[in-house]
Amino acid sequence: MTYPKNPSVAYDPWQHLSQFTPARIALGRTGMSLPTRANLDFQLAHALARDAVHIPLDFTQLKQRLNMLGYATQALQSQAENESMYLQRPDLGRLLSLNSLAELQAQPPLAVDAVIIIADGLSSKAIEHHTVPFIELLLPALQAKAYQMPSLCLVKHGRVAIGDAIAEHYKARLCILLIGERPGLSSPDSMGIYFTYQAQSGVSTDADRNCISNIHNNGLSYEQALKKLLFLIDGAEQLQLSGVSLKDETTEAGLNNQLEANFLLS
Amino acid sequence: MYKSTIQHLSYDFKTLANLMAKATPPRSGDVLAGVAATNNLERVAAQWTLADVPLKQFLNEALVPYETDEITRLIIDDHDSLAFAPISHLTVGDFRNWLLSEQATTETLTAIAPGLTPEMVAAVSKLMRIQDLILVAKKCRVVTQFRNTIGLEGRFSTRLQPNHPTDHPAGIAASLIDGLLYSCGDAVIGINPASDNLEATLRLLHLLNDVIERFQIPTQACVLAHVTTTLKAIEQGAPVDLMFQSIAGTQKANDSFGINLGLLAEAHQATLDLRRGTVGTNCMYFETGQGSALSANANEGLDQQTCEARAYAVARKFKPLLVNTVVGFIGPEYLYDGKQIIRAGLEDHFCGKLLGLPMGCDICYTNHAEADQDDMDMLLSAFAMAGGTFIMGVPGADDIMLNYQSTSFHDALYIRQTLGLRTAPEFEQWLQHHELFDAHNQLRQQTNIPPLFKASLQQLKNSQS
Numbered sequence: 001m002t003y004p005k006n007p008s009v010a011y012d013p014w015q016h017l018s019q020f021t022p023a024r025i026a027l028g029r030t031g032m033s034l035p036t037r038a039n040l041d042f043q044l045a046h047a048l049a050r051d052a053v054h055i056p057l058d059f060t061q062l063k064q065r066l067n068m069l070g071y072a073t074q075a076l077q078s079q080a081e082n083e084s085m086y087l088q089r090p091d092l093g094r095l096l097s098l099n100s101l102a103e104l105q106a107q108p109p110l111a112v113d114a115v116i117i118i119a120d121g122l123s124s125k126a127i128e129h130h131t132v133p134f135i136e137l138l139l140p141a142l143q144a145k146a147y148q149m150p151s152l153c154l155v156k157h158g159r160v161a162i163g164d165a166i167a168e169h170y171k172a173r174l175c176i177l178l179i180g181e182r183p184g185l186s187s188p189d190s191m192g193i194y195f196t197y198q199a200q201s202g203v204s205t206d207a208d209r210n211c212i213s214n215i216h217n218n219g220l221s222y223e224q225a226l227k228k229l230l231f232l233i234d235g236a237e238q239l240q241l242s243g244v245s246l247k248d249e250t251t252e253a254g255l256n257n258q259l260e261a262n263f264l265l266s
Numbered sequence: 267m268y269k270s271t272i273q274h275l276s277y278d279f280k281t282l283a284n285l286m287a288k289a290t291p292p293r294s295g296d297v298l299a300g301v302a303a304t305n306n307l308e309r310v311a312a313q314w315t316l317a318d319v320p321l322k323q324f325l326n327e328a329l330v331p332y333e334t335d336e337i338t339r340l341i342i343d344d345h346d347s348l349a350f351a352p353i354s355h356l357t358v359g360d361f362r363n364w365l366l367s368e369q370a371t372t373e374t375l376t377a378i379a380p381g382l383t384p385e386m387v388a389a390v391s392k393l394m395r396i397q398d399l400i401l402v403a404k405k406c407r408v409v410t411q412f413r414n415t416i417g418l419e420g421r422f423s424t425r426l427q428p429n430h431p432t433d434h435p436a437g438i439a440a441s442l443i444d445g446l447l448y449s450c451g452d453a454v455i456g457i458n459p460a461s462d463n464l465e466a467t468l469r470l471l472h473l474l475n476d477v478i479e480r481f482q483i484p485t486q487a488c489v490l491a492h493v494t495t496t497l498k499a500i501e502q503g504a505p506v507d508l509m510f511q512s513i514a515g516t517q518k519a520n521d522s523f524g525i526n527l528g529l530l531a532e533a534h535q536a537t538l539d540l541r542r543g544t545v546g547t548n549c550m551y552f553e554t555g556q557g558s559a560l561s562a563n564a565n566e567g568l569d570q571q572t573c574e575a576r577a578y579a580v581a582r583k584f585k586p587l588l589v590n591t592v593v594g595f596i597g598p599e600y601l602y603d604g605k606q607i608i609r610a611g612l613e614d615h616f617c618g619k620l621l622g623l624p625m626g627c628d629i630c631y632t633n634h635a636e637a638d639q640d641d642m643d644m645l646l647s648a649f650a651m652a653g654g655t656f657i658m659g660v661p662g663a664d665d666i667m668l669n670y671q672s673t674s675f676h677d678a679l680y681i682r683q684t685l686g687l688r689t690a691p692e693f694e695q696w697l698q699h700h701e702l703f704d705a706h707n708q709l710r711q712q713t714n715i716p717p718l719f720k721a722s723l724q725q726l727k728n729s730q731s
Binding site: 010012013014016017018020021022023024025026027029031032033034038042043045046049050052053087088089090091122181182183184185186187190205206207210211212213214216218219220224228243244245247248249250251263264265 | 294298428429430431432434436437438439440441442443444447460461462463464465473476477480492494495498521522523524561562563597598599632633634638639661662663664665666667668669670671674676679680682683709711712713714715719722723725726727
């Protein structure tokens with residue numbers, strides 16, 4: 001960010017620290033307050049993030065992209081019939097619509113190990129940007145474990161707990177749900193993964209889930225997210241549970257530049 | 267059964283819980299839960315009825331059954347009837363009058379605190395306007411200590427929150443320096459880890475400990491992981507100043523958080539045993555927020571503000587250094603807009619203070635709520651007028667990991683300047699000593715990197731050129 005020179009604005013002489021973080025640091029001040037430019041930057045980001053909430057996910061395009069890679073999909077919907085209902089009624093976003101339920105029940109019974117669910121959540125951009133490349137890594141890894149899985153479930157207006165009903169229907173041990181996280185000012189396209197072992201609708205709670213969040217270009221990479229997820233899957237298979245009793249104990253190899261990592265203490 | 271007749275219409279409220287919910291000022295979460303008043307007149311009828319309920323009734327009629335809820339048991343079993351005696355004859359309506367009167371001084375309010383239950387303070391708050399919530403809370407004084415002193419008169423503290431989407435140490439350090447140079451961080455330097463990963467938690471605990479030791483900062487550190495993760499970290503010898511946990515007001519909601527009172531007691535004791543405080547032993551940091559119980563399908567038929575106040579019973583059991591109501595965090599399903607967020611923040615502060623807690627407020631909103639910076643400024647200004655204990659300090663108000671907007675370092679400077687508030691005394695001395703503050707406790711204009719961090723940052727520059 002460049003500031004127009006203005007004598008009443010105090011610039012912070014530590015602006016070079018911005019290389020380490022996308023956080024809004026070293027903004028300077030006028031008196032004790034935010035300078036005009038930084039204030040306007042914020043307003044712009046807020047406007048973009050507000051708008052991002054309301055952009056619907058293009059499910060047709062997502063389906064085509066996944067199908068082209070050879071992955072079968074099925075379209076499901078929650079009981080939240082529109083966006084406004086989705087935002088105000090989280091309870092409906094956790095339940096499958098009657099039509100979707102009927103479609104699932106019409107399928108011949110399958111013995112599966114895992115279900116993968118993709119829900120729009122609060123950021124269509126997150127799903128649009130990150131789902132396909134992540135699925136390309138995830139599915140081969142699960143297939144290598146010889147896991148049986150039904151078609152990918154694409155859920156419109158879904159909240160996290162909607163995965164429970166789907167997993168329960170398939171009697172799947174592992175429920176893996178990818179969802180668009182609420183848009184932040186600096187990361188409007190952040191994807192989260194919720195993992196639940198033996199999910200049961202109305203029974204599983206947040207304490208039974210493990211969450212891997214902040215998957216986006218300035219956050220967790222697809223590889224890092226996959227590593228964590230596979231660790232959790234293996235742990236869950238061993239302990240036969242997920243949630244607070246299952247800890248992510250993966251180690252981080254990304255901290256190679258020790259000087260940068262510890263500059264404050266060097 | 268509670269009855270009233272207003273404008274020739276009679277209203278029946280089946281239970282005290284029902285009456286409390288109907289008397290609550292409008293908020294989306296209560297509508298979602300199906301417990302809100304159906305119209306304005308019903309709400310006012312409930313408020314009239316609630317005003318006539320004796321405070322004693324809250325000791326006789328549990329809102330969540332004693333047999334099935336350990337928080338109800340905690341509230342009833344720990345109730346101090348001696349402290350309650352001076353106000354035990356009052357109704358909820360009279361209690362409001364008493365609180366606003368000259369009889370309620372800092373001393374009397376401190377004395378009755380153990381005699382108050384969360385439901386009593388929640389009830390009276392429902393009859394109060396914003397100015398009442400401010401005026402009464404302002405009379406309360408709650409002082410806590412660990413490595414510095416929080417909550418003294420005329421003081422206003424900040425939690426420095428240097429979050430990073432991948433917990434990268436350099437990214438966290440950059441925000442941390444920025445915050446310290448903006449004079450933030452006396453309440454705590456607290457990081458929300460991006461994952462509940464034990465190794466990441468250990469790394470962050472050591473990072474914060476090293477920074478606090480290296481620069482001799484009179485403050486405390488916290489990594490806001492789940493208690494079970496922090497307990498594991500303690501087992502591995504990690505330097506834990508404050509034990510963190512999110513808590514809620516029903517046993518069922520806490521179950522969904524994977525906690526209970528026994529686990530919290532164990533965590534509290536493990537942290538006390540480390541003896542890391544230098545001026546005091548308050549070593550717990552709790553976060554709460556209206557809507558969290560409903561979000562876990564565990565509101566037990568209560569309105570969300572009453573649930574929230576019940577969480578404070580959990581908090582006060584463990585003598586925390588800090589309690590933070592994260593008021594607009596979960597979203598518009600629970601607090602729809604700026605107006606609802608502002609009132610909820612002030613209610614929570616009022617209820618917490620009356621119960622004797624060091625209440626801070628994460629004045630915040632998400633991008634799917636009908637709120638903006640103006641709303642946050644209104645809440646910040648009112649919260650500080652009410653004698654709020656601390657707020658968050660997030661670079662530029664934009665939390666890049668949690669994806670919401672909180673208060674910024676600049677916001678803290680604004681409110682300290684406007685209301686003449688100061689940081690914790692030990693922290694203030696440190697800021698003066700390192701010439702970040704001038705003789706009048708004003709932040710100095712820095713044309714060069716201040717001596718405190720000069721060596722670290724100079725080396726960084728050299729290594730890159």
